[in-house]
Structures are given as C-alpha cells and as structure tokens.
Amino acid sequence: MATTPELDESGRASGAGRRRDPRTIAIWTVVALVGAVSWAVLALSRGENVNAVWMIFAALGSYAIAYRFYARWIAHRVLGVDDRRATPAERLNNDIDYQPTDRRVLFGHHFAAIAGAGPLVGPVLAAQMGYLPGTIWIIAGVIFAGAVQDMVTLFFSMRRDGKSLGQMAREEIGPVGGVAALVAVFSIMIILLAVLALVVVGALARSPWGTFSIALTIPIAFFMGFYLRSLRPGRVLETSLIGIGLLILAIIAGGWVQDSSWAAAFTLSPKTLVICLVVYGFFASVLPVWMLLAPRDYLSTFLKIGTIILLAIGILVTAPVLQNDAITKFASRGDGPVFAGSLFPFVFITIACGALSGFHSLIASGTTPKMIQKESQIRMIGYGAMLTESFVAVMAMIAASIIDPGLYYAMNAPAGTVGATAQSAAAAVTNLGFTITPETLQAAATAVEEETLVARTGGAPTLAVGMSEIFSGFLGGASVKAFWYHFAIMFEALFILTTVDAGTRVGRFMLQDTIGNVWKPMRRVSWPPGVWAASAIVVGLWGYFLWTGVTNPLGGINQLFPLFGIANQLLAAVALTVCTTLLIKSGRAKYAWVTGVPLAWDAVVTLTASWQKVFSGDPKLGFFSQRERYANALDQGDVLAPAKSLDDMQAIVTNSTVDGILAAFFAILIVIVIADAIRVWYQVLSRRRPVELHEAPYEESRIVAGSGLLPTAEERARGQLVGAGAGRPGTSGDRMPPDDRPGEEPAGRP
Amino acid sequence: MTTDGLRRGVRWLHWYLREVSGESAYDRHVAHLRSGHPGASVPTRKEFERWRMDQRDSRPEARCC
Numbered sequence: 001m002a003t004t005p006e007l008d009e010s011g012r013a014s015g016a017g018r019r020r021d022p023r024t025i026a027i028w029t030v031v032a033l034v035g036a037v038s039w040a041v042l043a044l045s046r047g048e049n050v051n052a053v054w055m056i057f058a059a060l061g062s063y064a065i066a067y068r069f070y071a072r073w074i075a076h077r078v079l080g081v082d083d084r085r086a087t088p089a090e091r092l093n094n095d096i097d098y099q100p101t102d103r104r105v106l107f108g109h110h111f112a113a114i115a116g117a118g119p120l121v122g123p124v125l126a127a128q129m130g131y132l133p134g135t136i137w138i139i140a141g142v143i144f145a146g147a148v149q150d151m152v153t154l155f156f157s158m159r160r161d162g163k164s165l166g167q168m169a170r171e172e173i174g175p176v177g178g179v180a181a182l183v184a185v186f187s188i189m190i191i192l193l194a195v196l197a198l199v200v201v202g203a204l205a206r207s208p209w210g211t212f213s214i215a216l217t218i219p220i221a222f223f224m225g226f227y228l229r230s231l232r233p234g235r236v237l238e239t240s241l242i243g244i245g246l247l248i249l250a251i252i253a254g255g256w257v258q259d260s261s262w263a264a265a266f267t268l269s270p271k272t273l274v275i276c277l278v279v280y281g282f283f284a285s286v287l288p289v290w291m292l293l294a295p296r297d298y299l300s301t302f303l304k305i306g307t308i309i310l311l312a313i314g315i316l317v318t319a320p321v322l323q324n325d326a327i328t329k330f331a332s333r334g335d336g337p338v339f340a341g342s343l344f345p346f347v348f349i350t351i352a353c354g355a356l357s358g359f360h361s362l363i364a365s366g367t368t369p370k371m372i373q374k375e376s377q378i379r380m381i382g383y384g385a386m387l388t389e390s391f392v393a394v395m396a397m398i399a400a401s402i403i404d405p406g407l408y409y410a411m412n413a414p415a416g417t418v419g420a421t422a423q424s425a426a427a428a429v430t431n432l433g434f435t436i437t438p439e440t441l442q443a444a445a446t447a448v449e450e451e452t453l454v455a456r457t458g459g460a461p462t463l464a465v466g467m468s469e470i471f472s473g474f475l476g477g478a479s480v481k482a483f484w485y486h487f488a489i490m491f492e493a494l495f496i497l498t499t500v501d502a503g504t505r506v507g508r509f510m511l512q513d514t515i516g517n518v519w520k521p522m523r524r525v526s527w528p529p530g531v532w533a534a535s536a537i538v539v540g541l542w543g544y545f546l547w548t549g550v551t552n553p554l555g556g557i558n559q560l561f562p563l564f565g566i567a568n569q570l571l572a573a574v575a576l577t578v579c580t581t582l583l584i585k586s587g588r589a590k591y592a593w594v595t596g597v598p599l600a601w602d603a604v605v606t607l608t609a610s611w612q613k614v615f616s617g618d619p620k621l622g623f624f625s626q627r628e629r630y631a632n633a634l635d636q637g638d639v640l641a642p643a644k645s646l647d648d649m650q651a652i653v654t655n656s657t658v659d660g661i662l663a664a665f666f667a668i669l670i671v672i673v674i675a676d677a678i679r680v681w682y683q684v685l686s687r688r689r690p691v692e693l694h695e696a697p698y699e700e701s702r703i704v705a706g707s708g709l710l711p712t713a714e715e716r717a718r719g720q721l722v723g724a725g726a727g728r729p730g731t732s733g734d735r736m737p738p739d740d741r742p743g744e745e746p747a748g749r750p
Numbered sequence: 751m752t753t754d755g756l757r758r759g760v761r762w763l764h765w766y767l768r769e770v771s772g773e774s775a776y777d778r779h780v781a782h783l784r785s786g787h788p789g790a791s792v793p794t795r796k797e798f799e800r801w802r803m804d805q806r807d808s809r810p811e812a813r814c815c
Contacts, residue, residue, distance in 0.1 A: 095778075095779055095782050096805060097809065104766065105766065105769040113811065113813055114814045115814065116814050118814065118815030229800070233799040233800070234773060234775070234799040235773065236771040237771055237773055288803075288807055289803060290800075290803040290804075294803060297813075298771065353814065357815065359814045362814075366812065495813075502811060503813065505810035506810045506811075509810050526808075568815070
C-alpha cells in the first residue's frame with residue numbers, strides 16, 4: 001500500500017508510455033500470489049482447521065491490489081483528480097473548518113470518524129452464516145462498493161466546497177431526491193443510535209464490573225474537560241494520557257467492585273440501563289461539547305486506534321485457528337437464531353460498516369472535504385480509510401470465529417430461545433445442532449468473571465470473549481482473561497456512547513433546522529428551550545426503539561439489526577445515486593458503472609431484504625406475518641412462546657407493526673430516490689435538459705504536497721524547493737513532520 | 751533500527767499525535783495570524799482553546815457506527 005503513483009508535472013498519472021520498474025512488477029506479482037493463495041486456502045479447506053492468519057493475508061493482499069490499481073484508476077481516469085486545482089481547504093482557508101491538513105493527519109481524523117462499533121458488531125452477527133460469506137463480502141464489498149462510495153462522494157463534495165450529501169442530492173437530482181435523502185439521514189440516525197445503545201445494554205446488563213467501569217468514564221471525562229478548559233488549555237496529549245491511565249484504573253476497579261458489597265448497586269437490569277442511557281443521552285447532547293463529548297472523543301479515539309493495532313498484532317502473534325464452519329447450514333436454510341433470513345440478502349445487510357456503509361457518505365461530505373490539501377489525496381483518505389475499516393471488520397470476524405460455535409450460539413441467540421441458565425442454553429444449542437456442556441458454558445463465563453454468558457446478544461460480549469482469547473494468548477495468559485474481556489467491553493461501550501452523544505447532537509441540529517423552516521426561533525442553536533426540546537425529541541425517538549428492543553420477547557437485536565442494516569444501505573443507495581448522477585452529468589457516462597454497479601447491487605440487496613421483512617410468510621422473517629400470528633393468538637387469549645404474558649403478546653404485535661412499516665418505508669424511499677435520479681439521467685443522456693453542474697470554479701493551487709502515505713522521491717524533491725521558503729520560524733515549517741517538509745501553505749501566501 | 755532512525759520515528763509520532771489531537775492548533779493559528787494578518791491581536795492559548803471548543807458546539811460532527 002505504500003507505493004505512491006508517479007505523477008507528472010500536472011499532477012496527473014502519466015500515460016501508458018511509462019516504463020515500469022521490474023522490481024515493482026516483481027513486488028506486485030508476489031502480493032497478488034500471496035492474496036490468491038490465501039483466498040484459495042480459505043475457500044477450499046473443508047473439514048480442516050483453517051488458521052486465521054490466512055484471512056489476514058487474503059484481506060491485505062486484496063486491499064493492496066485494489067488500492068494500487070483500481071482506486072488509482074478511478075481517481076485519475078474516472079474522476080480526473082487534478083493537483084493543479086486548488087481544493088476548498090486552500091481557497092477558503094479560514095483557520096476554522098476550511099483548513100489544509102496534512103494527509104496523514106486527515107486520514108486519522110477521517111478514519112476515527114467513520115470507524116466505530118459497526119464494523120465490530122456486524123461481522124460477529126454474520127458469523128452465524130460461517131466465516132466465508134461474510135469475509136468475501138467484507139473484502140469484495142469494500143473494494144468495489146464501500147471504498148468507492150467513500151472516495152467518489154469525497155471527490156464530488158470537495159469539488160463543491162464541501163457540500164453535504166443532502167445538499168448535493170437536492171441540487172443535482174432535485175427536490176424530491178433531496179427531501180428523501182434528508183429523511184433517510186434522519187431515520188438512519190435514529191435506528192443507528194437505538195441499535196448501538198442496545199449493544200451497550202447487552203454488554204452491561206447484570207454485569208457490575210462493566211457497568212461500574214463505564215459509569216466511571218463520565219467523571220473521568222468531566223475531569224478531563226475541566227482540566228483542558230481551565231488548568232492546561234489545549235494540552236490534549238497530556239490530558240488523554242491521564243485519561244487513559246484513569247480508564248485502565250476504572251477497568252481494574254470494576255473487578256474489585258464486582259467482588260464487593262457495591263456489586264448489587266451496579267447490577268442493573270436491561271430496563272434500568274435503558275433509562276440510564278436515555279437520561280445520559282439527553283444531558284450529554286445538551287451540555288457544552290467541552291465538558292463531556294470532546295474529552296470522551298479523545299479517549300475513545302486513542303483507545304480505538306490502540307486496540308485495533310493491538311488486535312492485529314495479537315492475531316498475527318497467536319495465529320488462532322478458526323472454529324467456525326466456512327459456511328453453516330443457516331446460510332441456506334435461513335432459520336439461524338441470531339437473525340432470521342438466508343445468506344442472500346441478509347449477510348449483505350448485517351455487515352454494512354466494513355463493506356459498504358452509507359453513513360460514511362455523511363462524513364465524506366462533511367468535514368473531510370474541507371480539509372484536503374490536494375485532490376489526489378482522496379485516494380488515500382477516502383479509499384484508504386475505508387479499507388482500514390474493512391480490515392477491522394475482518395478482525396472482528398476472526399474474533400467471532402475462533403470461539404467455540406456452541407458458545408457463540410449460546411451467547412447470541414435471544415433469551416427467548418436459549419432460556420436463562422447454562423442448562424437451558426446447552427439444551428437449546430444442542431437443538432440447533434451444536435454441542436456445549438453446561439459446565440463448559442459456565443466455565444467460559446467464570447473465566448471472564450461474568451455471572452453468565454447466556455443470551456448476551458448484541459455482538460459486543462462475543463467480540464470481547466474472542467478478543468480476550470487473543471490478547472491473553474500473548475499478553476498475560478489466562479489469569480488476565482477477565483481484564484481483557486472488560487477492556488474490550490469498555491473499548492466498545494466507550495465509543496458507542498460517544499457516537500450516541502454525537503449522533504443525538506446531529507439529529508438535534510437536523511430537527512432544529514427543519515422545524516426552523518416553519519417556526520424561526522427553533523433555528524437558533526443557542527436558544528435553550530429549542531435545544532432541550534429538539535434533544536428530547538431525538539432521544540425520545542431512539543429511546544423508544546431501544547426500549548422495544550430490550551423488552552421484545554423475540555429479541556431486540558434479532559428484530560432491529562436488519563432494520564439498521566437496511567437503513568444504512570438505503571443511505572448508501574442515496575450516496576451512490578448522487579455519485580452516479582454526477583458522473584453522468586459531468587460527461588463521464590461511460591464510467592458511470594463504477595458507482596452504478598454497486599448501486600444496482602445495493603438496491604437489489606436492500607429491496608430484497610425489505611421485501612422479505614415485509615411480505616415473507618415466515619413469521620420469523622416477515623414482520624407482518626409475525627404480527628398476524630401473534631395478533632390472532634392474542635384474539636384467542638393465547639400466549640405463544642417466547643411471550644410469557646398477554647402484555648408480551650401485545651408488545652410483539654405493536655413492535656412487529658412498527659418495524660414492518662419502517663421496512664416498507666425504507667424500501668419506498670430507495671425506490672423514490674433511484675427513480676427520480678433515473679429521470680435525471682434520461683434527461684441528461686437524451687440531451688433534453690441542459691446540464692447544470694454546481695462545481696466550484698477552477699483556481700490554480702499553490703500548495704505542494706504528496707498524495708500517498710509516504711512521499712515519493714520525486715515529491716520530496718519538489719517539496720524541498722518550497723520547504724526552503726516555508727522553513728522560517730513561526731510558519732508551516734514548524735509543524736511539518738521531521739522527514740518530510742513540503743510546505744502545506746503556499747510559500748507566498750499573503 | 752539505528753538509534754537515529756528510532757529518534758526520527760519518535761519525533762514523527764509526536765508530531766503526528768500533536769496534529770491529530772489538535773494540540774498544535776494554537777501554534778498554527780498564531781502562525782496564521784502572524785503571517786496573514788500582521789497587527790491582529792494574538793489570543794492567549796486559553797482564549798483560543800475556548801473559542802475553538804465552543805465552535806464545535808455549533809458544528810456537530812457525526813461519528814459513524
């Protein structure tokens with residue numbers, strides 16, 4: 001991945017006449033071979049134990065080739081990135097949001113913004129189908145769909161001074177597409193927050209250790225906030241270091257609390273946790289950013305990056321063997337306990353983040369395009385960051401696949417299926433066709449010092465068990481398994497809570513803006529009643545879904561996760577539609593397939609999934625047949641398992657109705673956006689409508705900067721010419737990396 | 751790795767962490783003012799950091815899943 005393109009003076013890739021270095025050819029041949037052999041091992045082994053390292057190599061080999069060839073081709077040939085053209089960061093530099101930022105720094109920002117719990121949770125759930133389908137989708141999906149979406153959206157937004165996806169949809173497709181995009185963004189936000197919060201509830205329920213450590217992060221964040229505000233303004237690294245120290249202490253202290261008389265106070269039921277999360281979400285989103293959100297963000301970002309690196313090292317060092325089947329019987333039968341439905345389309349719905357995630361288009365059309373120095377850097381930042389997220393998803397798949405399948409199903413099947421005790425769970429797992437004894441199950445829980453691991457759905461506990469297995473394998477041995485388990489829980493819960501806080505704020509702003517169109521005062525972002533009301537509405541909405549998720553006898557993750565996947569892929573459809581429209585409108589119709597094919601695939605997957613969720617006659621799969629089954633029984637006064645009372649029955653009927661309507665609503669939105677775009681494509685291609693592009697005008701760039709991860713010799717040589725002028729004290733020279741001094745500021749800026 | 755290479759690596763990491771965490775924003779702002787707006791008053795670090803943080807209040811940034 002470290003190879004950077006050779007650029008001619010114009011900043012474009014030089015043409016076909018370029019001589020190829022035989023060493024380069026040899027390196028890429030080896031990369032291709034390693035990737036191909038790893039894939040062959042993964043795909044062809046049957047009935048033998050496959051080492052997880054093959055998955056790592058298959059992924060890295062594929063990413064390297066995709067990044068070097070496909071991404072580069074898209075950037076230079078399809079999009080025509082032009083390094084002579086000034087980016088919005090350069091033209092509009094205001095030292096606030098528009099700011100030319102070193103590409104490696106921006107990569108870090110962008111990656112931290114796109115990668116959260118999604119790529120960790122989705123693959124864990126999709127492991128129900130076996131490790132192979134999910135892995136193929138994670139890798140092929142990112143190469144041809146996810147990373148393409150991120151990079152192309154980033155490019156078009158950058159050419160439009162960093163306009164948001166919604167604005168681009170409105171301007172380039174039309175008001176219908178624009179409104180649909182806005183509604184899609186708001187709905188996905190709500191479902192996303194509910195599902196993520198549900199993951200936290202699943203991880204913390206009845207776990208005094210986890211609950212105590214997570215609760216401590218609030219005072220830790222407050223302390224960091226005040227420290228940064230008043231004591232040592234701006235000393236972020238020092239503050240984060242203290243914060244991480246306190247965090248580790250909080251994890252260790254959780255173990256003490258669990259064994260003390262305080263344990264009862266921190267043993268919370270799922271329902272209590274919902275109330276805590278809703279209250280937390282409300283206050284966190286109305287408090288000023290510096291108090292809670294910003295310090296938490298520092299903590300969760302550092303913890304996230306550190307843990308991901310540690311996990312990659314851990315897998316390579318311990319080289320664990322995959323216990324999961326390559327493809328399980330649930331893939332074709334569609335009756336898996338974790339989520340209903342067969343491999344197609346549900347693997348592609350369950351794994352969104354890591355393969356194709358519509359949510360990223362919001363980031364790629366948000367802050368990132370306003371900070372890019374050079375157009376060609378979209379490959380490293382847009383495509384590269386998404387490849388990295390995909391790699392995180394592959395590691396999550398590994399973590400879920402190295403644990404005993406019996407334990408996996410005992411943990412991930414809903415309580416309605418596996419009951420509450422090790423005995424009932426062992427029996428249920430045997431029913432599913434796997435084996436685990438109650439003793440083994442209890443021993444697994446004891447090893448991580450949890451009371452039980454039965455029905456710990458949501459993905460986080462499973463991932464934590466897998467991670468503690470890997471970490472304890474090379475750091476500390478079996479005696480510290482419990483620490484690593486709770487470390488992993490902390491790692492996930494921490495950034496989920498940051499997402500909940502940030503997401504509630506974004507939702508609040510959207511709501512304030514929308515209501516503000518009708519009633520002016522709502523628009524004022526610092527008018528407390530408006531802020532509180534809008535926050536309360538947003539929290540109330542996701543809180544509602546969270547509550548139904550926790551109380552649903554059928555299992556919340558089981559019911560809500562498909563909706564979350566559909567919503568996320570809906571947003572991807574909007575982004576890919578905008579990208580395809582822009583390719584067609586800007587005279588690049590012959591390349592429209594680059595985003596058009598992923599769009600078609602995404603639309604087929606999402607619409608099939610919504611169709612099945614709405615119309616399937618199987619009550620496990622279709623929301624409305626589920627509703628009918630329970631409503632009929634309710635009319636007779638019967639109670640159907642897993643419901644235990646008539647109230648449960650009523651809850652199932654209501655939830656199924658709401659979920660079914662949502663699934664149908666999402667499908668209709670997709671159809672509207674695509675149909676509206678096809679109208680525009682037709683008009684443009686048949687020349688019935690003058691093409692109006694909303695691109696910002698060309699302006700010559702004066703910044704010199706590289707485009708890849710490492711500067712090439714050529715870039716370095718060019719950079720030094722400018723660096724000579726920029727090296728005076730107090731200018732950009734000070735903050736350039738020691739090795740690489742191409743000035744990011746134009747030498748002669750006024 | 752030579753000690754020189756190691757030292758360079760550590761320096762690079764320190765530079766990177768300062769940039770990524772925003773710790774260097776103040777230095778950058780001061781440089782920006784000095785080079786672009788001579789005569790403009792330079793805020794103290796505290797003033798600047800408060801202003802920068804409060805900016806974030808009005809521009810929420812989504813975090814993905």
